[in-house]
Amino acid sequence: MHKVLATILAVPILVLVYAGTLIRRADRRHAVTALVALGLTGVLVATAIRPAPATGTLPSRPSAVDPAEFTPIVETDESPSAAITITFPQAMNTSSVERLVHVEPATSVAFGWDDSATLLTITPRDAWAHGTIHTVTVEAGALDATGRPLGHEIRSAFVTRDATTAAISATGLVAGSATAGSHVLIQFSGPVDASTVALVTDPEIAGSIGVAAGSTAEHPAFEFIPSAPLPGGVAITLALGAGVRDADGGTIDAAPTTIKTAAAPTVVRFRPKAGTSGVGWSQTLSVRFTEAMDHASTEAAWTATQGGKAIAGSFSWAEGDTVLVFNPTKNLGYAQKVVLSVGTGATSIAG
Known part of the structure; x- marks a missing residue:
């Protein structure tokens, strides 16, 4: 040519x-x-015969993945430990996507992919914040397996459920105070891991925890039963153990509470008074307490002896159950010492 x-x-x-x-x-x-x-x-x-012009195909520029191929994910009432998934229309470059994932509020997360590299699973390493709107964004530019970039960001949003709460209270209150026989009731607003339920008391009180009457799976309740009667006239702080978790493994909101136990009843005086002489043979005997008493326990704790022998008799109560009256069956003996006492087994009506 x-x-x-x-x-x-x-x-x-x-x-x-x-x-x-x-x-x-x-x-x-x-x-x-x-x-x-x-x-x-x-x-x-x-x-x-001039030469023909050159012909050819211009190099094709990679086209962006169409964002319309994605469906936004908006979930509500999510568990704080829930795994969030994002589905892509084709296999992705996993490392490229992971580098461009942004979580708000900032949360440490772990990534997982299915075998096709189209399903991304994002799991919190600890837990999502309770009662919070979260967004998970895959920034524009993340590549698919063939090198095509995302045209613009992909975003998923979800709202976590509120934290499970707990209410701690004492049972059997009298005039706002716990009694020696009070138990502690723990009520939860949602399902919990029963194996983690524990109560911390200050001062330390030994006892056991079991499921309370009326407890349900959705609103569980537990009862702490002290091994011995609660001490009277003290303040006791009650708090959940640090390891108590809800059914999803989340922490539980429960502020410590303080209860006060009623002061233990005391003896005001015996009649006749100690050291009295010349008491009549038919004299009734009595004891006055600072508060209304339980009949059965107080009568069982009462003793009256003369010459070292128990005095037989019957009981009655007066002045709003604050005075126990003992009527001897027989007249008291002549010139013999009478001893009256009430043991620690006597309890007030408040327990």
Whole structure:
């Protein structure tokens, strides 16, 4: 092709070289006609065989993944330990996606993929914040397995449920105070891991925890039963153990509470008074307490002896159950010492 072009392009030059000879050998008019014909022939031939233009396909630019291929995820009342999933329409470059995942509020998370690299699972390393709107964003530019970038960000939103709460209280209150026989009731607002339920007391009180009457799976309740009667007249702080968890493994909101136990009842005085002499043989005996007493336990704790022997008799109560009256079956003996006492087993009506 190059040789042909060179030959054609040389035609005008050859015409000029031999023009003089042609003009001398022929008449002027015929010579000019011949020269014009030769020149046009060269131009036409050169035009006819010019090289064809180059053709080809421009390199294709990678197209962005269409965001319309995604469906936004909005969940409510999510568990604080729930795994969040994002589905992609094709296999993704997993490391590229993970580098461009942003969680708000900031939370430490772990990533997992299915075998097709289309399903991303995001799990909190500890827990999502309770009662909070969370967003998980895959920033624009994350690549799929073929190198196509996301055209713009993909976002998933969810709201975690409120924290499980607990209420701690004492049972059997009298005038706002716990009694020696009070138990502790722990009520939860949602399902819990029963194996983690524990109560901490200050001062320390030994006891056991069991499921309370009326407890349900959705609203469980537990009862702490002290191993011994609660001490009277003290303040006791009650708090959940640090390891108590809800059914999802989340922490539980429960503020410590303080209860006060009623002061233990005391003896005001015995009648006849200690050291009294010349007591009549038919004298009734009595004891006054600081508060109303339980009949059965107080009567069982009462003792009256004369000459070292128990005095038989019957009981009655007066002045709002604050005074126990003992009526001996027989007259008291002559010139013998009488001893009256109430043991620690006596309890007040408050317990």
